[in-house]
Amino acid sequence: xxxxxxxxxxxxxxxxxxxxxxxxxxxxxxxxxxxxxxxxxxxxxxxxxxxxxxxxxxxxxxxxxxxxxxxxxxxxxxxxxxxxxxxxxxxxxxxxxxxxxxxxxxxxxxxxxxxxxxxxxxxxxxxxxxxxxxxxxxxxxxxxxxxxxxxxxxxxxxxxxxxxxxxxxxxxxxxxxxxxxxxxxxxxxxxxxxxxxxxxxxxxxxxxxxxxxxxxxxxxxxxxxxxxxxxxxxxxxxxxxxxxxxxxxxxxxxxxxxxxxxxxxxxxxxxxxxxxxxxxxxxxxxxxxxxxxxxxxxxxxxxxxxxxxxxxxxxxxxxxxxxxxxxxxxxxxxxxxxxxxxxxxxxxxxxxxxxxxxxxxxxxxxxxxxxxxxxxxxxxxxxxxxxxxxxxxxxxxxxxxxxxxxxxxxxxxxxxxxxxxxxxxxxxxxxxxxxxxxxxxxxxxxxxxxxxxxxxxxxxxxxxxxxxxxxxxxxxxxxxxxxxxxxxxxxxxxxxxxxxxxxxxxxxxxxxxxxxxxxxxxxxxxxxxxxxxxxxxxxxxxxxxxxxxxxxxxxxxxxxxxxxxxxxxxxxxxxxxxxxxxxxxxxxxxxxxxxxxxxxxxxxxxxxxxxxxxxxxxxxxxxxxxxxx
Ligand code: SAM
Numbered sequence: 001x002x003x004x005x006x007x008x009x010x011x012x013x014x015x016x017x018x019x020x021x022x023x024x025x026x027x028x029x030x031x032x033x034x035x036x037x038x039x040x041x042x043x044x045x046x047x048x049x050x051x052x053x054x055x056x057x058x059x060x061x062x063x064x065x066x067x068x069x070x071x072x073x074x075x076x077x078x079x080x081x082x083x084x085x086x087x088x089x090x091x092x093x094x095x096x097x098x099x100x101x102x103x104x105x106x107x108x109x110x111x112x113x114x115x116x117x118x119x120x121x122x123x124x125x126x127x128x129x130x131x132x133x134x135x136x137x138x139x140x141x142x143x144x145x146x147x148x149x150x151x152x153x154x155x156x157x158x159x160x161x162x163x164x165x166x167x168x169x170x171x172x173x174x175x176x177x178x179x180x181x182x183x184x185x186x187x188x189x190x191x192x193x194x195x196x197x198x199x200x201x202x203x204x205x206x207x208x209x210x211x212x213x214x215x216x217x218x219x220x221x222x223x224x225x226x227x228x229x230x231x232x233x234x235x236x237x238x239x240x241x242x243x244x245x246x247x248x249x250x251x252x253x254x255x256x257x258x259x260x261x262x263x264x265x266x267x268x269x270x271x272x273x274x275x276x277x278x279x280x281x282x283x284x285x286x287x288x289x290x291x292x293x294x295x296x297x298x299x300x301x302x303x304x305x306x307x308x309x310x311x312x313x314x315x316x317x318x319x320x321x322x323x324x325x326x327x328x329x330x331x332x333x334x335x336x337x338x339x340x341x342x343x344x345x346x347x348x349x350x351x352x353x354x355x356x357x358x359x360x361x362x363x364x365x366x367x368x369x370x371x372x373x374x375x376x377x378x379x380x381x382x383x384x385x386x387x388x389x390x391x392x393x394x395x396x397x398x399x400x401x402x403x404x405x406x407x408x409x410x411x412x413x414x415x416x417x418x419x420x421x422x423x424x425x426x427x428x429x430x431x432x433x434x435x436x437x438x439x440x441x442x443x444x445x446x447x448x449x450x451x452x453x454x455x456x457x458x459x460x461x462x463x464x465x466x467x468x469x470x471x472x473x474x475x476x477x478x479x480x481x482x483x484x485x486x487x488x489x490x491x492x493x494x495x496x497x498x499x500x501x502x503x504x505x506x507x508x509x510x511x512x513x514x515x516x517x518x519x520x521x522x523x524x525x526x527x528x529x530x531x532x533x534x535x536x537x538x539x540x541x542x543x544x545x546x547x548x549x550x551x552x553x554x555x556x557x558x559x560x561x562x563x564x565x566x567x568x569x570x571x572x573x574x575x576x577x578x579x580x581x582x583x584x585x586x587x588x589x590x591x592x593x594x595x596x597x598x599x600x601x602x603x604x605x606x607x608x609x610x611x612x613x614x615x616x617x618x619x620x621x622x623x624x625x626x627x628x629x
Contacts, residue, residue: 007305007356008313010135010153013072013102015112022073022112026102029179031072031112033229038116040205040228041079048203048225048236049169051080055087061273062247063093063601067167067195069156069183070174071100073112074126078119080171081147091273093145095602097167099152099159106130129321132359136310137163139318139592139604145271150602156183160191164610165602166245167195172204177211186214193218197245199238207233250274250598251438251572254427256415256451258282259290260394260583261576262443263401264591267326270406272595278402279413279427279435280444285402286395288445289547292467294490294498295394295584296482297323298336298386301363303352308556311609312582315589317362320388322588323397330397334481334491336389337371338363340381341485341527349384361388376480377531383485391482391490392584410435415444418451418573425572427451439598442562443576446550452575454564459618460578462548464507466516467500469543474533487523489531496543499524501581512544552578552618559590559613560597567616574598575615 014025022031033040046052049066058064066080077096084094104112109130113123131138131151137159140149152159156174170192177184184206192202192215204211207224212235216222220237227234253269255262258280266276280287297319299312323331340346353365363386371379402409414430418440425440442448446462472478472492479497483489489499502516517538525532536542552558558578561569576594579586590613593604603610611617 007358008134008136008310009357009359010133011102012105012133013108015104015108017111020115022108024102024175027175027179029175032075035229037075038079038119041076042083043228044205044234045076045171045173045203046079046083048234049171049201051083051169052087054168055084055092058088058092060089060091061093063095063599064088065095065097065165065168065602066171067165067169068096068098068171068173069188071098071103071151072173073104073109074123075113075116076171076173077149078113078116078122078126081122081143082119084147085143093147093272095148095150095165097150097163097165097602099154099156101155103131103133103153105133132317132361134313134317134359134362136314137604137606137609138314139589140321141592148601150604152606157185157187157191159606160188160195162606162608163603164607165195166197167200168245169200170196170202172202172206177206177208184211189214189218193220193239196239196242198240198242199244201236201238203234203236205231205234207235211235247600249438251424252436253277253439253441253598254279254425254435254437255441255443256280256418256427257443257445257448258285258398258402258409258411259288259443259445260286260398260587261445261579261591262441263290263398264587265441265443265576265594266407267401267404268591268595269598270404272599273406274599275406275408277408277410277435277437279410279415279429281412281414283411284395285398289465289549290398290583291395291547292498292545293393293395293469294391294493296336296389296391296484296488296490297584298338298389298482298484299582299585300338301352303348303355305356307608307612311556311605311612312585313362314605314609315586316389318589318592319585319587323392327392327397327400330393330400331390332392332491333388333390335374336386336482336484337366337375337379337383338386339371339379339383339483339485339527341383345485346381362386374481375483377477377483377528379483380529389482393493394584397584415451418442418453420453420570439572439574441574441576441594441598445577446548448550448575448577452562453570453573454562454619456565456619459553460550460558461505462508463551463580464504464509464546465501465549465581466504466512466520466544466546467498468517468520469496469498470532470536471496471541474536474540475531476533477531483528486527487520489524489528508548510546512546514538516546517542517544549579549581550577551580554617555580556612557586557590558615558618559594560610560615563616563619565619578618
């Protein structure tokens with residue numbers, strides 16, 4: 001049993017409760033000491049990694065990275081977080097990387113952590129953000145972004161092969177080697193070394209000779225010290241080889257584009273304590289493709305659980321945590337129906353359901369009756385129901401993300417070119433003084449291509465999309481949830497319902513057109529017959545908006561370093577575009593990942609997924625332009 005089912009649902013921990021304490025049935029071992037688990041954690045992991053002293057010594061914007069084998073109940077994490085709050089300066093941040101093959105269900109997690117009343121506020125915040133039982137990597141941003149938790153649901157060995165981070169301290173937990181030989185392999189020990197740097201410390205409750213020798217063989221100076229309570233001894237170690245961890249200098253950061261991508265990454269970096277300037281040609285945020293009055297939050301998940309699906313699912317789940325917490329006023333958690341609107345789509349959904357098990361909190365199938373109950377309108381077909389999805393007001397989301405004291409905006413800045421100058425980047429704009437920065441992020445949708453200082457083919461295209469706004473009284477009923485299918489339809493806002501959008505390849509007409517309205521209305525009518533008032537015409541009091549989505553050849557976003565045709569990165573320049581028609585879904589996780597890359601923190605995505613978004617795949621035969629200043 002590898003802990004996974006068909007699809008992303010992961011097998012959770014089976015617990016027995018003995019004297020009110022959790023015991024793992026899968027491993028036949030206790031999660032923590034029966035006497036005093038919290039004191040043991042403090043002694044074994046915090047004290048022997050010298051964490052209180054090391055937290056005290058952190059300086060401004062430092063990030064301290066702890067890695068752990070076996071998240072279990074999260075007790076170690078909470079204890080470390082509590083100590084960090086107590087000892088670290090306010091501007092320092094904690095990053096905790098952990099893995100768990102059998103995640104506790106939420107109810108079990110809460111029950112286990114209720115044993116520690118002094119941790120109650122932290123336990124509540126963890127429980128509130130705790131991921132759904134989906135295999136793979138989850139990134140939680142908590143304690144007002146002072147603490148990040150990268151939590152990989154799956155096997156530790158697989159996780160440490162695919163995650164990118166360098167730990168300052170290790171908590172080698174994960175049950176005793178005798179109960180869990182699958183974990184304590186030499187391969188794990190090599191991985192611990194690979195994710196460490198000179199000065200990295202480790203602590204473990206086990207004192208088994210084989211483990212001590214293996215750790216010392218890879219370069220840790222190991223010591224056997226007194227164990228906690230009745231336990232005779234335990235191990236601690238420090239790596240005395242290799243290079244020190246170096247922080248990435250970011251200098252001044254400039255983001256080009258104030259749409260959902262630019263606003264999201266600017267906000268993310270600002271919250272991490274960096275000063276960011278955002279330039280955009282529009283007069284206000286979200287002037288381009290992110291300026292529609294409504295946008296649905298959803299992902300189309302393919303039948304085969306491949307990396308593409310894993311990436312979209314990770315982004316969707318992250319977005320469903322992000323918006324309620326960060327932009328609650330623009331977030332409408334109505335639920336979303338992906339309707340089986342055609343024979344083809346119904347078949348696809350059936351195949352999808354046969355091949356995959358998803359947690360019901362992510363999605364579940366509904367018939368036409370249930371779909372009608374949930375959406376409040378007569379649905380001729382059922383489909384897939386996403387209970388935690390909904391819709392957003394994209395332009396206002398962009399606006400609210402940019403409202404942060406560390407963000408300065410430059411609107412009506414029509415960028416014309418970007419060039420390297422004296423190891424920095426210089427952005428010229430029509431009739432404006434140049435903007436100079438050490439780090440530049442191009443997040444200007446399809447306009448990004450014009451600014452990239454490289455030549456050659458770059459595989460993005462602008463796809464025209466027109467939406468149609470229908471006055472509420474022109475519909476026989478209004479949905480109370482988002483419905484997607486041949487078209488999407490959102491619940492009413494400001495007296496109208498938005499539907500769309502057209503998908504017009506090789507069409508650069510910026511004007512609203514009657515035939516596009518016609519197409520949207522027909523699409524809507526075919527999906528939800530009888531909803532539109534009879535004889536509604538595109539010329540009636542119907543409104544529209546045209547924008548251009550930036551789409552890639554493989555429909556995956558572009559997030560990462562700017563590279564030239566030889567595959568060399570152009571230091572300090574980054575791309576964040578290609579979000580297609582799913583910008584609201586992609587942006588929170590991709591911004592998190594990009595900010596990790598820029599600041600040199602543990603990455604929010606495993607290698608298998610970073611490959612999918614790397615800019616190099618779009619820049620097949622390009623060359624650096626000739627004449628940098
Ligand atoms: N640190 C935990 C806490 O604070 O509650 C206690 C950890 S408990 C002793 C060990 C955990 O390691 C269990 O939750 C178990 O499921 C997990 N584990 C064991 N083998 C694993 C493996 N190969 N990969 C990932 N997790 C594993």
